[in-house]
Amino acid sequence: MNASYHPSKKILFCFLFGWTILNALQASFTDIHADEAYYWMYSRFLDWGYFDHPPMVALFIKVGDYITHSALGLRLCTIASSTLSAYLLWKIVEPYAQNIKLFVLLFASMVLFHVYSFITTPDTPLFFFSILFLYVYQRYLTADKLKWVVALAAICALMLYSKYHGVLLIFFTILSNLSLFKRKSFYACILLTSVFLLPHLWWQYTNGFPSLYFHLIDRSIESYTISYTIEYILPQLALAGPLVGWLLFPLSLKVKSTDLFQRALKFNLIGIFIFFLISTAKGRVEAHWTLLSFIPFMLLSYIALSRMTVIPKWFNPLALIGIALILMLRVTLMIPISYLSNAPFFADYYGSKQWADQLSAKATDKPVFFLDAFQEPSKYNFYTNTTNAFGYNSRNYRKTQYDVWPLEDSLINKRICLILDNPMGLDKSTHTDTIATVKGTKYGYWIDSVRTYQKVNIEALNIPTSWSANEVRSVKISIYSPYDHTISFSNDNQKWACTLEYGYNTNGNFGAFSPFSTTFNQLTIAPGNKAELSGIIKAPSEPGKYKLIFSIRTKPFAGPRNSHYIPIEVK
Numbered sequence: 001m002n003a004s005y006h007p008s009k010k011i012l013f014c015f016l017f018g019w020t021i022l023n024a025l026q027a028s029f030t031d032i033h034a035d036e037a038y039y040w041m042y043s044r045f046l047d048w049g050y051f052d053h054p055p056m057v058a059l060f061i062k063v064g065d066y067i068t069h070s071a072l073g074l075r076l077c078t079i080a081s082s083t084l085s086a087y088l089l090w091k092i093v094e095p096y097a098q099n100i101k102l103f104v105l106l107f108a109s110m111v112l113f114h115v116y117s118f119i120t121t122p123d124t125p126l127f128f129f130s131i132l133f134l135y136v137y138q139r140y141l142t143a144d145k146l147k148w149v150v151a152l153a154a155i156c157a158l159m160l161y162s163k164y165h166g167v168l169l170i171f172f173t174i175l176s177n178l179s180l181f182k183r184k185s186f187y188a189c190i191l192l193t194s195v196f197l198l199p200h201l202w203w204q205y206t207n208g209f210p211s212l213y214f215h216l217i218d219r220s221i222e223s224y225t226i227s228y229t230i231e232y233i234l235p236q237l238a239l240a241g242p243l244v245g246w247l248l249f250p251l252s253l254k255v256k257s258t259d260l261f262q263r264a265l266k267f268n269l270i271g272i273f274i275f276f277l278i279s280t281a282k283g284r285v286e287a288h289w290t291l292l293s294f295i296p297f298m299l300l301s302y303i304a305l306s307r308m309t310v311i312p313k314w315f316n317p318l319a320l321i322g323i324a325l326i327l328m329l330r331v332t333l334m335i336p337i338s339y340l341s342n343a344p345f346f347a348d349y350y351g352s353k354q355w356a357d358q359l360s361a362k363a364t365d366k367p368v369f370f371l372d373a374f375q376e377p378s379k380y381n382f383y384t385n386t387t388n389a390f391g392y393n394s395r396n397y398r399k400t401q402y403d404v405w406p407l408e409d410s411l412i413n414k415r416i417c418l419i420l421d422n423p424m425g426l427d428k429s430t431h432t433d434t435i436a437t438v439k440g441t442k443y444g445y446w447i448d449s450v451r452t453y454q455k456v457n458i459e460a461l462n463i464p465t466s467w468s469a470n471e472v473r474s475v476k477i478s479i480y481s482p483y484d485h486t487i488s489f490s491n492d493n494q495k496w497a498c499t500l501e502y503g504y505n506t507n508g509n510f511g512a513f514s515p516f517s518t519t520f521n522q523l524t525i526a527p528g529n530k531a532e533l534s535g536i537i538k539a540p541s542e543p544g545k546y547k548l549i550f551s552i553r554t555k556p557f558a559g560p561r562n563s564h565y566i567p568i569e570v571k
Contacts (some may be wrong), residue, residue, distance in 0.1 A: 011100050012090060019117070020083045022330075026118040027075035029334040031352040034375030036120050037382040040065065040074055041401065044387060048203035051210045051401045055200070056125040056162040069385055075120050081128035082117040088135045093299055097306030105319045106248075106302050109241035112294050114326055123291050125162035129155055130169055130292055134299075137173060138261045149185045153192035160197060164211070168272050169292050176267035177260050207404075208457075213564065214399070228280040235287035236273070240297060243322040244315065252300035255307075262303065265296035341438070351438035356383035358437045362444055363388075363417040369450075370419055371557075372397035390416075392454065394558040395503070395551040396510060403560070408454050409483055418445040445556075451496045453489075453552040455482050458563040461532070463548070467539035467570050476534050477516075477550065477563075481525040488524045489552075496555045500533075504540050505547040505565065513551060513559070514538065543570050 032040070042050055042058035043065060049055055064076030090103055107113060116127045133155045140148040159166030180186045204211060237245045253270070257263040272293035276285050305311050332340070333349050340346040359368065359380060368389040370376045377389035390411060391402035402408075420443045423432060433444035461476040481487050491497050500520040503513035517535030525531050540546055548566040553559030 012087075015100070015104050016083050016086060019086060020079060023075075023079045023082055023117045024072065026330055026334060027079055028070075028072040030071065030118065031349045032071050032074060032379070032382060033119060033121075034348055034379055036061075036074060037378035038374050038401075039121060040382050041378045041387070041405075044381075045401075045405050048199045049207070049211065051399065051404055052214050053122045053163065053211070054161045056129075056158065057120065057122045060125055061120055074382075075118050078116070078118055078120045078124045081124065082113075085128050085131045086113075088131050089295075089299065092131075092135055092138060093302050096303050099302075099306055102305055102311070103302060105316070105323070106298055106305075108323045108326075109244055109319050110294055110298055111239045111241065111326060112288060112291050113298075114330065115288070116291070122163040123288060126159060126166055127291060127295075129159045129162055130166065130295055133159055133166075133169060133173075134261075134264075134295065137264065141177075141260050144183060144185050146185075149189050150192065153189045154196060156189070156193045157196035160193075161200060165289065165292060168275060169268055172268045172271040173264045175271070176264040210399075210404075224281050228284050229277070232277065232280050232285045232287070236290060239287060239290070240294065241319070241322050242325050243318040247312075247314065247318070248297070248301045248304075251304040252297050255300045255304045262300070265300050269293050269296040269300060342440075347439070352379055353383045355437045355439045356380050359419060359435060359442065359444075360384050362433055362435050363419075367411050367414055367416045368419055369416050369447075374400040374402055376419070377402070392418075392452065392557060393560055395513075395549060395561045396558065397561075399561060403454055408452055409485075411450060412452065413449050415446065415448050416450045418447055419443070420445065447556065449495045451494065451498065451554045452557065452560070453487065453498070453554065453562070454560040456480065456487070456552055456562050457482065458550040458552075460548075460550075460563065460566050463537070463566055463568070465568055467568055469539060469543060469570055470541050471539040473537055473539075474534055475537050476532060478530050478532050479523070479525065480530045481527065484527050486524060486526050489521050490524070491521050498552065498554045499559075500535075501551050501553050501559060502535075502537060503549060503551065504568075505549065506540075506544060511540070513553070516550065539568070539570050545569050 039053075039057045040061050042053075042055070043062040046058055046062065047055060050058070060077040060081075061074050064073040067073055067076060086107060089107065090100070093103065112127075116124050133152070136148060136151045136155055140152050156166075156170055159169065174180055237249070239245070240248060253266075255262065255266065257266055272290060276290055279285050305315065332346070336350045337346075341350045356379060365388070368377070368380060369392050370380070370389060371392055372394055374391045374393075377391045380389040381387050387407060390407050391400060393400055393403060417433075419435075421440070423443050433446070435442040435444055457480045459478045459480070461478055463475045464473070467473075489498050489500070498521065500516045501513040502516050503510050516537070517533055520533060520535075523531050523533065537548075546568050548563075548568055549561055550563040551559035552562050
């Protein structure tokens with residue numbers, strides 16, 4: 001292989017055709033991942049934003065699902081965007097060297113490029129629009145024309161509509177070229193991007209900025225552990241290629257930038273890796289969050305290798321073996337192996353349709369509740385093509401989009417089937433069905449006249465941040481009802497009792513919850529209205545930092561998280 005080799009377009013298009021066919025087969029014969037099912041639920045409730053992500057993934061899925069409701073349909077836009085991404089990457093590096101064989105080996109060695117060739121998550125449109133951003137930015141650097149300004153602004157917005165991580169690519173690109181601030185067109189680009197993002201920003205404002213709270217507060221940890229950093233660093237080498245990754249990293253970092261575009265690539269490669277490395281100080285960082293850095297990593301690796309007079313002998317065999325290993329894994333996902341059906345990673349891709357059918361046969365047409373889960377109800381809904389399943393998120397769990405969607409409203413006072421992994425002692429009026437599934441035994445609890453207040457929002461009005469141990473105070477809260485019907489907290493003529501409780505979280509764990517007010521059950525709130533309520537709170541007995549929450553508990557459930565975390569310190 002030599003850097004002066006000029007491939008024909010035929011070779012490139014043969015690769016793109018083969019890549020498309022492989023991904024289409026993979027998409028068709030691989031069960032959807034639980035997260036994909038959750039994002040399919042997004043597509044059933046199209047909006048300008050969602051609790052934990054922007055809306056682009058919902059649009060990707062909606063288009064394909066409209067054509068065919070299947071695993072292939074869910075992934076159609078992913079297949080198309082992956083092929084186009086590969087082509088755009090080639091067009092980006094073509095001016096530096098025309099070595100299609102080297103390009104194909106590098107592209108096919110990147111594990112994440114395979115993952116997002118058929119898996120549909122917010123990273124999928126992010127991957128595509130990030131590559132498109134680099135493609136357009138490369139041309140904007142050489143031609144400051146209106147068409148590139150508008151295109152760049154639109155693509156910046158589309159990246160941020162895909163996943164908020166897109167802001168990192170924008171930031172480090174600007175940081176690599178501060179002379180952009182000397183261009184009048186750059187300010188026009190910023191203005192246009194902001195205009196394009198207005199619908200999403202308005203959605204965030206009208207919904208209380210749920211995404212900011214989730215990512216910046218809900219996911220934060222109390223204390224750092226070294227395992228977060230180790231678990232971040234080690235997978236990066238594997239994701240860069242099972243065998244060649246550790247050899248390509250130093251090569252890509254040593255590339256001397258000969259133009260502003262290469263400089264942008266290097267800034268993004270280093271900057272994004274370091275950003276997430278620092279992020280391990282406040283919580284676990286998922287390995288794939290560095291997806292954006294692997295794009296410049298692949299491009300810089302290509303430039304580095306193409307500049308060599310002779311490409312190292314180790315590269316070709318290691319790359320080919322690595323690609324073979326990746327393809328073996330992909331085939332394994334398409335052709336289930338029985339002894340892997342319950343193994344970590346593999347279990348999520350096997351037997352989901354049969355599992356949903358087995359649960360559905362027991363629940364018949366009744367709504368199904370899953371406790372502290374968003375993936376299981378989403379899978380159930382996808383494979384039954386309904387929205388009959390609901391994720392009841394208790395105060396011990398985090399909030400999800402199930403706390404927002406209008407599903408809970410339609411289930412109140414109905415007979416539901418609560419699906420659990422383990423038997424538990426619920427009220428005697430419930431009874432249990434043992435359900436044998438391909439994913440193990442489940443237990444179905446039948447609950448009549450279900451009563452929940454998962455969407456009610458409680459705000460603290462006058463709760464101080466500093467307390468003495470065991471101190472007792474009278475405090476005031478505001479209770480807001482988002483429902484389109486009047487709600488009553490009275491227990492008169494109700495099958496399930498309702499109680500307003502408060503509790504403290506420390507180091508990720510809750511202690512016992514206590515009743516807040518004796519007058520709570522006298523409240524009735526009209527649609528979209530608030531009510532204020534006073535009650536008594538007792539501080540924990542041990543000094544330390546705590547997070548206070550309020551929860552409206554209705555039997556037989558534990559009660560959801562009806563308030564944000566309210567930080568207090570006991571001295």
